[in-house]
Amino acid sequence: MLHTNRTRLRRALAGTVAAIAAVAGLSACGSGDADASGDKPVLRVGVQKDGVRAVLQEAGLLDDLPYEIEWAEFTAGPPIVEAASADQIDVAWVGSAPPIFGAAADANFKIVAQVQERDQKENSILVPSGSDIADVAGLKGKKVAVGKGTSAHGLLLQALERNGLTLDDIEANYLAPADGLAAFTSGEVDAWVVWDPFVTQAIEQNDAVEITGGAPDEQGVQFEIASSKSLEEPETRKSIEHFVKLLQEAWVWAIDNADAWGDGWAAESGLAPEITRAVARNKAADFGPVTPETIAAEQALADAFFEAGELPKQIDFASIVEPGLID
Template sequence: MSPHSILTRLLVAPAALVLLGGALAACGSSGSAEEGKPLLRVGVQKDGIRSVLTQAGLLEDLPYEIEWSEFTAGPPIIEAAAADQIDVAWVGSAPPIFGAAAGAAFKVIATVEEQDEKTDSILVPKGSDIRSSADLKGKKIAVGKGTSAHGHLLLALESAGLTLDDVDPQYLQPAEGLAAFQAGEVDAWSIWDPFVTQAVNFVTQAVNEDGAIDITADEGGSTDPYLAFEIASAASLEETDTRESIQHFVGLVRDGFEWAQENPDKWGEGWASESGLPVSTTSEVATKKASVVGPVTEEHIASEQQLADAFFEAGEIPEKVDFSTVVEPGLID
């Protein structure tokens, strides 16, 4: 069985069919580069990457053309990179682990480290009898399989002496999870920003007029695998020109985040326009999500290895993963 098929099987749950191979939609490019310029295929989510680079003026006069493809979450991005459908993208902590377990052809090339060390949350309606992770036992929880929120749920349950077998996970993509949460079809939702801020601020009418509550707000890095990564297609890294374009682009992302630390409001405005989310949501997230892009360190590898081991021990991946084997050093200082 091919790595592509294995990864699909790892990520597709009976509760929700995740359309991986067909999940990407090209945004803003016809797929052919301007004459004389190479093409760089960049995967994005509702992550604000395009807007931070645009608002910072970093997409002007590039030595390559960019083809943007938008995905619902990190797992289909890993599959697209492994299938040589994209060159580079940003994903959370868990997708590279699931990709490594499937033998997918990709590499981790840089770390994106959020300074607040808080990426994911477990939300419940205000008024719920769920007050902590321990109260999740027997509850129905929406979460994206193979995402950072999946890792957060796993670690939060472990911190309360529980396992995934003690709850009823509903493997749903963000839009489906939001709908289920709004409709009261699940008891809790494990999700990342900007969806956390959107839910806390704007789910109020559907869930409870007082809003949604983050029951893991104070746990920080102890249960939140907050590291994110720039990843690249293994095939793309073998092509000299594409490798240079990837290296240049990751440098732009680093510069963009440095600009965003001083200009969160401008980033928030651009992010709202790009994503369709309210500017009040994106501006709030931009203010608290200052990130630093840098090389993958031994500390980062150790943190990911702990998460990989937790996924394996929980039976969520079929074999142990050595995270260091999917790291490609040297692309960013």
């Protein structure tokens, strides 16, 4: 067990180095700097293939902003946390687990809001059509693709533990979504743990089968995070607060305009409209301050990661929450 845990910690450190390298190519302009015309400050926003830009655009909320937005796209949440810590972005959206891994690495960021998906489902465990794996217990001894330090990692850990297994009982292949899809469709792994829109894409286009997902192994909570340095700069903090409130407004709009959001998401991401529309319809969510219930659930997840040897130290989740930016 000790050897296995040390190996995992070495992999985690390697992932951190890779994430830092990934953000090195981003714009080095400081948060709050004026744009090229000198008229407005710049807000640096990190995104994934998560439809955030599309929902803001389709809701008409990107017009006449008091700042210019500089978008930076990432493959998953862990490198976003690293980018925020390195002062390469000001604000971004991540899943439930990346802040935990960031806190354990002493990253300089804060959580400023939460997104509670109404279906309480952030990820799914998928197997190929025709697989002999019918449930989580069937993963024992199998190769499973999952993103290290992602919300999918959290779902996998807790689903295994609920079924009397640990991460030591499977062969985890830590892969980004694109590599996970390639490994899954080629048969290099037996299962894949991932989030939408990749879940819906794999089910619709690759005949993947979901064996579990969502509650009780996760709560469907995601977070808006911000760079600590950016929050300390009054002008940038003001821009972040404004942007977070735009997101809150956008998610209210999205509940009644899922197809319009889905179409914009497809145009932005290159995914098929039928995929993004389906995801948008399923992802009604409430955007607001981090609740005590969420803090307790995230603390339990952080403790589970530590006990499994996935973190170098225990963390206090409440200490990385910055209140006051949203009502």
